[in-house]
Amino acid sequence: MDGSVPIIADNAAFSVTPPLPGVAATPLVFATPHSGRIYPESLMMASWLNADTIRRSEDAHVDTLIEAAPAHGVTVIAARLARAWLDVNREAWELDASMFEDEVPAYARGVSAKVAAGLGSIARVVGDGQEIYRRKLTFAEASDRVEAVHVPYHAALAALLTAARRRHGAAVLVDWHSMPSAAVGAGCDIVLGDRFGAACSPMAIRLVEQGLRDLGYRVSRNAPYAGGYTTQHYGQPHRGVHALQIEINRALYMNEKIMSLTAGFARLKADLEQLFEALARMDLTAL
Secondary structure (H helix, E strand, O other), rough: OOOOOOOEOOOOOOOEEEOOOOOOOOOEEEEOOOOEEHHHHHHHEEEEOOOOOHHHOOOOOOOOOOOOOOHHHOOEEEEOOOOOOOOOOOOOOEEOHHOOOOOOOOHHHHHHHHHHOOOOOOOOEEEOOOOEEOEEOOOOOOOHHHHHHHHHHHHHHHHHHHHHHHHHEEEEEEEEEEOOOOHHHHHHOEEOOOOOOOOOOOHHHHHHHHHHHHHHOOOEEEEOOOOOHHHHOOOOOOEEEEEEEEEEEEEHHOOOOEEEEEEEEHHHHHHHHHHHHHHHHHHHHHO
């Protein structure tokens, strides 16, 4: 792949949207790993939860918030399958062995804090701690999900970043998320995570932070979210790939109880488009 032709993918697991026709591609790649809202029937049949409750871990509407990005030269990759089915912002085999009826190989026995909290690549609970499954899973089920979703999603994301770096000399990945308002209280609108400086150029995160502050948002860095698997795995500034996680307070744009949009959605979406414009004009030589 020489990076001259945008990648276009469209399947059940994820979609990739290139810049609009006639718009010059930038080094920006946006990802939204948790806004997928396809809940397979087999998941719902195995779950205690109804269709509304299981969505509590979903970063609802984030894909819609950033849908204007391709008009500014940004390529967007978006998960379609729900986070509750498989979380592509975790290492593929970060599994909780207690969830399975059969033996889980040693390589798939996750020991991270996320797994302990029930939030491995296949989650045990939804965001508010409610158990998802009424039965034990099989390791074959987990393997099928990883191979059908995680592997192709990250193959596509890696290819997009490689293409951007070859074309522009650097690539900038922004991983978009939303967070419950209870996670940060009333004093924070947006959290920027760059793995405490390890994943992204200081210039890039300063540009994002100042741009958001100029728009009137209260911004913090790396607390309580410093960036997940995607940010850590791809953020390699010394190799020309910069990764930044952005968490948006859900209270800014939606009713968290019923997951419906509020009047704040239109303002936030318009403000984010201004940020996209600023990022598209970023001077790569400063990276």
